[in-house]
Amino acid sequence: MSLDLARESHPIPQRAGGARRTAVRQRPDPLIADLCDGLRRWHLWFNLAWKDIRSRYRRTVIGPFWTVLSTATLVGGLGFVNATLWHVELRIYLPFFCAGYIAWLLFVTVVNESGPSLIAAEASIKAIRIPYSIFIFRVLTRNLIVFGHNLVVLVLLALIFTVRPTASTLLLPVGLAFAMVNYLWIGLLLAAICARFRDVIQLVANASTVLFFVTPIFWRPEQLDPVPTARFLLADTNFAYHLVDVIRAPLLGTAPDPLSYGYLAAAAVLGFTVTALFLRRVYDRIAYWL
DSSP: OHHHHHHHHSOOOOOHHHHHHHHHHTSOOHHHHHHHHHHHTHHHHHHHHHHHHHHHTTTOSSTTHHHHHHHHHHHHHHHHHHHHHTTOOHHHHHHHHHHHHHHHHHHHHHHHHHTTHHHHTHHHHHHSOOOTHHHHHHHHHHHHHHHHHHHHHHHHHHHHTTOOOOGGGGGHHHHHHHHHHHHHHHHHHHHHHHHHOTHHHHHHHHHHHHHHHHSSSSSOGGGGTTSHHHHIIIIITOHHHHHHHHHHHHHTTOOOOHHHHHHHHHHHHHHHHHHHHHHHHHGGGHHHHO
């Protein structure tokens, strides 16, 4: 009894190593902490994205309409050729191709610009303590603004070919939300990997070019119905197709396939899980890789 009282009045001190291990176990998850800190600084990444847009069109005469003109030229030229080759009416094919192409541009530019985003911000990251997600939010916001510019082309085509909005058009914000959530984990994962392995930047750029031709962007997935295996591989299990379709379908006044929403929701859960596990191992090393 006296020995127990002595232990209570004079507890045995723990080793410093044990305290450190306890502190490590109580450390917040790097991904969650980084995202929360980045969201709190929304004014920073929004102003950086807006500055990027202004810098892109500085000293130009028509400013952001260069983006509109570039998209309109490609959609008009390639759309006319494909509609002729496949014997599809222009009033049907051009809006379909335009909606898919501007949704694809949002996807491919986010992916290609996310990889080198931390490398481009090397000076800022090494100078001050700043969450990495800020630079991904910057990429997402910048490209969302450009997406808004490209919508002008689709609006013009809708006026020309009398494509009227429907109740399904209201699903556009939902599709954009599903896409942006997935772009966020893709951007964070790619940025961390590309900081360590710079060759991945070129690999992603080349892969996205191939992906454009095997994804139903300028051709309809229904064209693969006679070959169920090809439809399954190139459309049903194609991640890029679902990212495009949840945006393209509302723009055309139709509801996306519920499969696309379920696919993207599952991809978001799996993607954030993989990203969180990866960042737990490498988060403290990223600044030294730059």
